[in-house]
Amino acid sequence: MGKLELVGAVMVLGLVIVAVFAPLLAPHDPTRAVAATYGDPGAPSLAFPMGTDQLGRDVLSRIIYGARVSLTVGVAAMAMTIAIGVVIGLVSGFFGGAVDAVLMRFTDVMLTLPALLLAMAFVAVLRPSLLSILLVIGLVSWTQVARVVRAETLSMSARDFVFAARALGASPSRLIARHVVPNVLPIIVVMAALGTSNTLLLDAALSFLGLGVPPPTPTWGRMIEEATIYFRTAPWLATFPGLAIFYAVLAFNLLGYGVLRERAQ
Amino acid sequence: MLAFLVRRIALCAVVLIGTSIITFAIAFVVPADPAVTMAGAKADPQTLATIRHELGLDQPVYVQYARYLDRALHGDLGRSYVRRESVTHLIASRFPATAILAVAAMLVSLILGIAMGAVAAAYRGESTDNVLLVVSLALVSMPVFWLGTMLLIAGGLYLHSFPLGGYAGPLSLVLPTLTLALGAAGYYSRILHTNLSQAMDQDYVRTARGKGLSGARAMMKHAMANAMLPLVTLAGLDLAGLLSGVVLTETVFNWPGIGRLAFEAIFNLDIPLIMGTVLFSAFLVVIANLLVDLLYAWLDPRIRLSGAA
Numbered sequence: 001m002g003k004l005e006l007v008g009a010v011m012v013l014g015l016v017i018v019a020v021f022a023p024l025l026a027p028h029d030p031t032r033a034v035a036a037t038y039g040d041p042g043a044p045s046l047a048f049p050m051g052t053d054q055l056g057r058d059v060l061s062r063i064i065y066g067a068r069v070s071l072t073v074g075v076a077a078m079a080m081t082i083a084i085g086v087v088i089g090l091v092s093g094f095f096g097g098a099v100d101a102v103l104m105r106f107t108d109v110m111l112t113l114p115a116l117l118l119a120m121a122f123v124a125v126l127r128p129s130l131l132s133i134l135l136v137i138g139l140v141s142w143t144q145v146a147r148v149v150r151a152e153t154l155s156m157s158a159r160d161f162v163f164a165a166r167a168l169g170a171s172p173s174r175l176i177a178r179h180v181v182p183n184v185l186p187i188i189v190v191m192a193a194l195g196t197s198n199t200l201l202l203d204a205a206l207s208f209l210g211l212g213v214p215p216p217t218p219t220w221g222r223m224i225e226e227a228t229i230y231f232r233t234a235p236w237l238a239t240f241p242g243l244a245i246f247y248a249v250l251a252f253n254l255l256g257y258g259v260l261r262e263r264a265q
Numbered sequence: 266m267l268a269f270l271v272r273r274i275a276l277c278a279v280v281l282i283g284t285s286i287i288t289f290a291i292a293f294v295v296p297a298d299p300a301v302t303m304a305g306a307k308a309d310p311q312t313l314a315t316i317r318h319e320l321g322l323d324q325p326v327y328v329q330y331a332r333y334l335d336r337a338l339h340g341d342l343g344r345s346y347v348r349r350e351s352v353t354h355l356i357a358s359r360f361p362a363t364a365i366l367a368v369a370a371m372l373v374s375l376i377l378g379i380a381m382g383a384v385a386a387a388y389r390g391e392s393t394d395n396v397l398l399v400v401s402l403a404l405v406s407m408p409v410f411w412l413g414t415m416l417l418i419a420g421g422l423y424l425h426s427f428p429l430g431g432y433a434g435p436l437s438l439v440l441p442t443l444t445l446a447l448g449a450a451g452y453y454s455r456i457l458h459t460n461l462s463q464a465m466d467q468d469y470v471r472t473a474r475g476k477g478l479s480g481a482r483a484m485m486k487h488a489m490a491n492a493m494l495p496l497v498t499l500a501g502l503d504l505a506g507l508l509s510g511v512v513l514t515e516t517v518f519n520w521p522g523i524g525r526l527a528f529e530a531i532f533n534l535d536i537p538l539i540m541g542t543v544l545f546s547a548f549l550v551v552i553a554n555l556l557v558d559l560l561y562a563w564l565d566p567r568i569r570l571s572g573a574a
Contacts, residue, residue, distance in 0.1 A: 109283035112547040116512055120531045121539055125294050201408055205513055208410045224411055235418045242411030250406035
């Protein structure tokens with residue numbers, strides 16, 4: 001294991017711990033006014049290391065709780081992305097011909113559509129909720145996975161061991177499940193890590209645009225959006241939630257890119 | 266070459282039709298009744314029926330789609346329900362602001378990305394390479410809207426010289442351009458690094474070095490040309506994506522481009538404007554794809570002769 005993915009893995013683990021143990025780690029209730037400075041953002045202090053927001057809520061506690069939503073949406077949307085992408089990629093690469101042509105033209109169409117705009121439009125229509133957000137993110141971001149899995153499946157399906165299994169009378173479903181999938185799995189793992197950094201960014205962006213998981217649940221993206229009007233008087237309000245997103249995305253990028261680099265060498 | 270051209274253009278048409286169907290479907294997912302949006306909630310049934318008839322909403326779906334496609338092909342994307350203006354006109358009036366920003370960001374990100382990628386590849390395996398790798402991954406991992414906000418804070422609060430948003434003169438271009446360019450620069454530097462590393466292991470580079478060329482000169486003179494081509498392709502496609510509206514950056518900097526337009530359209534559930542901006546974006550990407558492919562075929566005979574796209 002290289003240094004990159006090790007650092008990435010440790011960072012991801014840290015994120016998971018923060019999300020799981022949020023109630024134990026957060027010094028305050030993230031949805032309650034705890035500072036005396038109600039109505040004005042409070043500067044970072046010993047009692048509130050990351051300051052308090054305009055409603056007197058503790059920014060650190062909100063960031064800690066925000067990890068829960070981000071990680072849930074990020075991982076669930078990634079699972080959606082991988083599920084759709086793997087099925088389309090496997091079917092397309094394994095069966096080829098007309099099936100492949102139709103599925104790949106459909107992928108081309110999806111690739112030309114602006115993902116963020118499409119996601120915004122659908123979330124706005126379906127009303128923002130945990131479920132609608134992760135469904136929509138999954139639906140707009142599977143194209144890359146499908147293409148990579150298809151390419152990998154194509155090259156695997158042409159190998160001798162698949163021919164041999166076919167000659168022995170294995171059914172297509174058995175060929176896919178027993179011979180193709182295990183060999184495509186490593187690249188799927190890489191795509192899953194890199195995909196999570198993508199879904200995290202999309203989720204944060206939707207949340208920043210007012211289309212995230214609705215209040216009172218704290219989300220990092222909305223914290224930044226709410227902080228923009230205070231950027232002159234309370235710059236820390238936007239800084240810390242952004243650092244949290246940055247940390248989470250970087251963690252998954254290091255993990256995915258590290259594994260990818262190990263594979264290439 | 267002609268066969269390749271025909272094939273490629275036919276493919277484009279297929280993709281564009283698919284895109285238009287999905288865009289058209291948006292109108293049916295949106296729960297808002299266009300007639301109510303236009304006439305207001307208190308309109309009487311007679312007025313609503315008249316508006317529906319004028320919009321062709323009383324026709325079967327396939328007739329509506331055919332009419333939509335026909336008008337779109339003639340450059341008519343309908344009228345905004347909220348702004349009461351032609352969608353084509355609205356997009357055209359917002360396009361220059363987005364285009365300036367997109368081109369500036371593309372130039373900066375290419376220059377930065379190529380510089381970082383080339384330096385990293387020149388020091389392959391050394392600490393400079395590793396530092397640049399981490400820097401580029403960090404750049405890619407920053408949320409655009411947060412980077413924009415941070416630049417606003419730094420530029421507006423501490424440097425005092427940058428306008429805080431809006432579209433007013435070259436100075437107002439600096440912060441949004443950087444916001445867009447930094448992430449892309451990190452991405453391009455990784456791709457160039459990979460390509461350069463592969464090219465440096467090729468026989469022609471080894472030959473050049475065998476003739477006595479230094480590593481850096483062999484890289485710049487021989488490997489660079491081959492490593493740059495895929496990067497330029499990618500940049501061409503990304504430019505189309507940028508041109509079609511950089512929603513987040515335009516929101517942070519209150520930039521009067523297509524991204525803001527689309528954002529407002531979505532919040533007002535202004536269906537023709539949503540459909541128009543999405544279709545326009547997709548159209549740009551398809552055209553960019555086509556141009557890049559044709560350029561490739563023209564540069565590389567192996568592609569046009571094999572007929573593969």
